[in-house]
Amino acid sequence: MDGKLATPRPGEPKRTGTRIQKEKRAAILEAGLTVFAEAGFRGATLDRIAGEAGLSKPNLLYYYPSKEAIYDALLRDLLANWLDPLKCLDPEGEPVTELLAYVRRKLEMSRDFPRESRLFANEILSGAPEILPVLEGELRELVEKTALVIDGWVADGRLAPVDPRHLLFSIWAQTQHYADFDVQVRAVLGGPDFDGAARHLDLMFRRILEV
Amino acid sequence: MDGKLATPRPGEPKRTGTRIQKEKRAAILEAGLTVFAEAGFRGATLDRIAGEAGLSKPNLLYYYPSKEAIYDALLRDLLANWLDPLKCLDPEGEPVTELLAYVRRKLEMSRDFPRESRLFANEILSGAPEILPVLEGELRELVEKTALVIDGWVADGRLAPVDPRHLLFSIWAQTQHYADFDVQVRAVLGGPDFDGAARHLDLMFRRILEV
DNA sequence: TTGCAATTTGACCAAGTGGTCAAAACAACG
DNA sequence: CGTTGTTTTGACCACTTGGTCAAATTGCAA
Numbered sequence: 001m002d003g004k005l006a007t008p009r010p011g012e013p014k015r016t017g018t019r020i021q022k023e024k025r026a027a028i029l030e031a032g033l034t035v036f037a038e039a040g041f042r043g044a045t046l047d048r049i050a051g052e053a054g055l056s057k058p059n060l061l062y063y064y065p066s067k068e069a070i071y072d073a074l075l076r077d078l079l080a081n082w083l084d085p086l087k088c089l090d091p092e093g094e095p096v097t098e099l100l101a102y103v104r105r106k107l108e109m110s111r112d113f114p115r116e117s118r119l120f121a122n123e124i125l126s127g128a129p130e131i132l133p134v135l136e137g138e139l140r141e142l143v144e145k146t147a148l149v150i151d152g153w154v155a156d157g158r159l160a161p162v163d164p165r166h167l168l169f170s171i172w173a174q175t176q177h178y179a180d181f182d183v184q185v186r187a188v189l190g191g192p193d194f195d196g197a198a199r200h201l202d203l204m205f206r207r208i209l210e211v
Numbered sequence: 212m213d214g215k216l217a218t219p220r221p222g223e224p225k226r227t228g229t230r231i232q233k234e235k236r237a238a239i240l241e242a243g244l245t246v247f248a249e250a251g252f253r254g255a256t257l258d259r260i261a262g263e264a265g266l267s268k269p270n271l272l273y274y275y276p277s278k279e280a281i282y283d284a285l286l287r288d289l290l291a292n293w294l295d296p297l298k299c300l301d302p303e304g305e306p307v308t309e310l311l312a313y314v315r316r317k318l319e320m321s322r323d324f325p326r327e328s329r330l331f332a333n334e335i336l337s338g339a340p341e342i343l344p345v346l347e348g349e350l351r352e353l354v355e356k357t358a359l360v361i362d363g364w365v366a367d368g369r370l371a372p373v374d375p376r377h378l379l380f381s382i383w384a385q386t387q388h389y390a391d392f393d394v395q396v397r398a399v400l401g402g403p404d405f406d407g408a409a410r411h412l413d414l415m416f417r418r419i420l421e422v
Numbered sequence: 423t424t425g426c427a428a429t430t431t432g433a434c435c436a437a438g439t440g441g442t443c444a445a446a447a448c449a450a451c452g
Numbered sequence: 453c454g455t456t457g458t459t460t461t462g463a464c465c466a467c468t469t470g471g472t473c474a475a476a477t478t479g480c481a482a
Contacts, residue, residue: 020449020459038337043253046440059460061441118336121391125329125336126249128394135398143399160418165400166411170385173392177384180332183339187346188354189376200377207371208418231429231479257470269472270430278470 025063027053029077032070037118040126041071075123075130078116079138085109086142086168095153096209103171103201110179111194117179143168160211167208174201236274238264240288243281248329251337252282286334286341289327290349296320297353297379306364307420314382314412321390322405328390354379371422378419385412 031052050060150164242264261271361375
């Protein structure tokens with residue numbers, strides 16, 4: 001062929017291609033995640049990503065046409081998983097249980113996917129140039145919807161009164177802190193302490209939320 | 212002279228020099244804070260810092276010998292102010308009042324010095340290459356000391372039982388969140404909401420801490 | 423005013439950057 | 453085997469980056 005990778009629909013997520021294409025693209029995203037999470041978009045270099053992925057730079061650019069394409073692909077994948085736990089919150093469930101489960105799930109994500117958390121944090125810290133629309137659109141709507149649910153619970157007397165939006169901020173801040181500030185946590189504690197964090201957050205939010 | 216800026220003690224903080232030296236150095240730090248906070252160390256460029264400070268690049272390098280020198284100076288200034296509020300926590304005071312005042316103060320710092328908060332966040336996110344020793348040394352000791360105080364309060368029955376270290380993480384995470392994730396907060400809320408945050412945190416920590 | 427130190431700058435450099443391209447190497451399949 | 457399309461690479465390019473330097477300009481005290 002003419003040297004350009006043949007993708008049926010260039011704009012769409014790249015789930016197509018040969019076995020090699022899938023493997024290499026996965027390796028690139030994996031490496032990109034590591035590098036972007038640590039250095040941010042501007043701080044990351046194609047050379048480092050290529051090295052980390054075990055490819056030469058031109059070879060990397062054969063699979064993704066630019067640095068930004070890799071970054072965008074990562075952010076897109078990320079956001080789907082990121083918003084998911086909040087969607088899982090069940091308006092029919094027991095309020096405190098539902099919220100504690102959400103906290104727990106977010107904390108587990110910080111433990112299991114710290115790079116994703118840091119990638120997100122870096123994007124926000126630098127002003128969210130890429131994902132501001134999503135924040136103002138999808139995320140905002142989701143928060144509003146959840147806020148209504150929580151307000152309902154409070155009105156029914158099944159939850160202690162709280163500002164639902166700031167409550168969500170509290171949950172995000174505290175759970176993501178264990179991924180984003182991992183270095184600091186380890187420095188202060190002398191090592192990671194997932195169980196301690198889980199117990200602490202469970203206790204805290206129980207006291208806050210129980211009527 | 213020979214073109215090198217004359218500083219009595221090159222390693223020491225630069226409080227010496229002519230009026231112009233003080234002004235320009237302050238302008239550089241100011242600009243550096245803005246740029247480093249937004250882009251991180253690797254993402255920041257001397258050109259942008261110089262531009263923001265209204266200097267040419269060589270002129271900037273006349274006052275600070277390298278990019279890292281500016282960054283280091285900023286981090287050093289930052290850390291002093293950063294640790295200060297925790298030092299102000301009075302072991303003799305009323306436990307809940309003391310801790311709520313600490314929360315409040317940290318929140319005010321996020322409002323008044325958001326760039327400092329983001330600079331710190333960026334440094335930690337990229338693995339704290341510059342300040343890890345401080346975290347493992349001074350910060351850790353300070354936390355240990357404070358943990359003893361809090362444990363004492365709990366033992367005396369003047370505070371509901373909490374893990375003091377994770378409590379500090381909770382406070383840091385939630386207060387700094389309003390600076391570091393400012394973009395997200397605005398996107399979700401449609402604007403900043405310091406008073407709302409202050410009320411929420413006050414309420415939350417009251418519920419957590421009161422016996 | 424004059425002289426000297428402090429300050430500022432334009433020109434420059436080596437290294438690193440994102441990205442291109444033609445050609446080579448490889449895989450697959452008849 | 454040969455052919456055809458896929459994958460990989462070395463060489464290369466324009467641009468940015470952190471940093472240098474000698475020379476020009478400015479501030480200031482005697």
